[in-house]
Amino acid sequence: GDSVTQMEGPVTLSEEAFLTINCTYTATGYPSLFWYVQYPGEGLQLLLKATKADDKGSNKGFEATYRKETTSFHLEKGSVQVSDSAVYFCALSQGGSEKLVFGKGTKLTVNP
Amino acid sequence: DAGITQSPRHKVTETGTPVTLRCHQTENHRYMYWYRQDPGHGLRLIHYSYGVKDTDKGEVSDGYSVSRSKTEDFLLTLESATSSQTSVYFCAISYRQGDSGNTIYFGEGSWLTVV
Numbered sequence: 001g002d003s004v005t006q007m008e009g010p011v012t013l014s015e016e017a018f019l020t021i022n023c024t025y026t027a028t029g030y031p032s033l034f035w036y037v038q039y040p041g042e043g044l045q046l047l048l049k050a051t052k053a054d055d056k057g058s059n060k061g062f063e064a065t066y067r068k069e070t071t072s073f074h075l076e077k078g079s080v081q082v083s084d085s086a087v088y089f090c091a092l093s094q095g096g097s098e099k100l101v102f103g104k105g106t107k108l109t110v111n112p
Numbered sequence: 113d114a115g116i117t118q119s120p121r122h123k124v125t126e127t128g129t130p131v132t133l134r135c136h137q138t139e140n141h142r143y144m145y146w147y148r149q150d151p152g153h154g155l156r157l158i159h160y161s162y163g164v165k166d167t168d169k170g171e172v173s174d175g176y177s178v179s180r181s182k183t184e185d186f187l188l189t190l191e192s193a194t195s196s197q198t199s200v201y202f203c204a205i206s207y208r209q210g211d212s213g214n215t216i217y218f219g220e221g222s223w224l225t226v227v
Contacts, residue, residue, distance in 0.1 A: 036218075098206045099170070101157075104152060105154050
């Protein structure tokens with residue numbers, strides 16, 4: 001079945017550092033790809049998405065490019081802030097039911 | 113804001129008791145989902161619904177049942193709660209925005225502890 005693998009955390013960075021969180025997927029067909037963010041004690045918020053190969057999703061300084069040839073959707077940000085500290089989930093969906101399949105999440109801590 | 117309300121938000125219950133979690137939406141979305149979140153597992157799909165009285169199982173459906181008697185409400189029931197069902201439960205809806213395809217939006221979660 002479909003699956004998502006993302007880099008294990010936790011990841012700890014200093015403010016203004018460059019962030020990459022790796023995500024690869026296995027799927028039949030052509031899934032849509034997502035990054036969700038979860039701040040402490042809260043639900044999941046959609047961060048960005050891409051629906052076809054070579055699409056770039058972006059939001060709040062975060063970016064991810066749908067790479068079909070490497071089945072990847074890596075999350076990047078050029079300069080992280082303390083407020084970016086959260087858990088980040090990579091996910092895919094496809095088919096009429098649009099069910100999401102999640103990676104296990106990567107916890108990011110950004111220190112001042 | 114996808115107009116999703118979960119209740120209760122926090123509950124402590126005893127092993128063997130029945131528990132029902134409610135998800136309410138206000139925008140007439142067809143697809144609704146229940147996920148559970150556990151450390152080391154991410155989020156896993158329990159059940160989902162694609163219309164009134166139309167439901168199907170997800171990845172971790174054992175021990176759970178659902179009902180959807182009207183579009184706006186999707187109920188998740190633990191018939192006899194066990195400690196392994198201590199988790200955070202998230203309801204979600206699928207929402208189409210323009211030409212960008214469907215996106216799933218989540219409620220704020222229900223924290224369930226089974227003692």
